Amino acid sequence: MNRKQVYEGMSLNIVRKTKIEEQCIRFNLSISLETLQKIECFIQVATKWNKRINLFSRKEENVLVERHILDCMPLAGLLKKKGKLIDVGSGGGFPGAIVGCFRNDVEITLVEPLKKRAAFLREVKRVLSLSQLKIIENTVEELQLDENFTDCVSRAVFKPEEWHDIGYKLLKQQGIIWFMLSKEQAEKFNKMERAKEIAFYSLDEGRERVLIGIEKTYS
Numbered sequence: 001m002n003r004k005q006v007y008e009g010m011s012l013n014i015v016r017k018t019k020i021e022e023q024c025i026r027f028n029l030s031i032s033l034e035t036l037q038k039i040e041c042f043i044q045v046a047t048k049w050n051k052r053i054n055l056f057s058r059k060e061e062n063v064l065v066e067r068h069i070l071d072c073m074p075l076a077g078l079l080k081k082k083g084k085l086i087d088v089g090s091g092g093g094f095p096g097a098i099v100g101c102f103r104n105d106v107e108i109t110l111v112e113p114l115k116k117r118a119a120f121l122r123e124v125k126r127v128l129s130l131s132q133l134k135i136i137e138n139t140v141e142e143l144q145l146d147e148n149f150t151d152c153v154s155r156a157v158f159k160p161e162e163w164h165d166i167g168y169k170l171l172k173q174q175g176i177i178w179f180m181l182s183k184e185q186a187e188k189f190n191k192m193e194r195a196k197e198i199a200f201y202s203l204d205e206g207r208e209r210v211l212i213g214i215e216k217t218y219s
Helices: 003-008 014-026 033-053 058-078 096-102 115-127 160-168 183-188
Strands: 084-088 107-111 133-136 149-154 171-182 195-202 208-215
Touching: 014 033, 014 058, 033 058, 033 096, 033 115, 058 096, 058 171, 058 195, 058 208, 084 096, 096 107, 096 115, 096 133, 115 133, 149 160, 160 171, 171 183, 183 208
Parallel strands: 084 107, 084 149, 107 133, 149 171
Antiparallel strands: 171 208, 195 208
């Protein structure tokens, strides 16, 4: 059995499928049966690994779409074509691996310092055939990169102001640093006036989220 066949045989949950399709429409993402099957396969792989290495709360295993996947999709919709994205502290694959399911035109580097989580990300790349993913097992402080990126993101790892300073160093000139924030975080964020991209959306239980993109205009 080849890698593609691993997920092609998976059944789709109708409720999940509908929620994902609705988010695709909202953020102008193309959707295919293959993409939906990759997401379903991701859920299966992540749930299996979560029992061993604690990728996320056990209580969230049945709501991965609502809590995490739908939260990652706006970024996939707003990235420019053929860009290079770096996701720092990718952990359970949020958002980088999910972006990869929707955007095979974007090169994605996932940075994860924990050995077991990096192994999980390599398994996701293998099983879902996400050839555009590159996994680096390291901390952002110890990264030695020979390239700069068009986009960078980090979800729930750093405080917004801290991530601003870290992410800027990873970007090309006119690259975009992305912030995935709660409404409360966004209201306190002191760089909102420099936002080039802003998307507002809601998740389960009325949780309001804000995706902010700030362009690098100086080195």
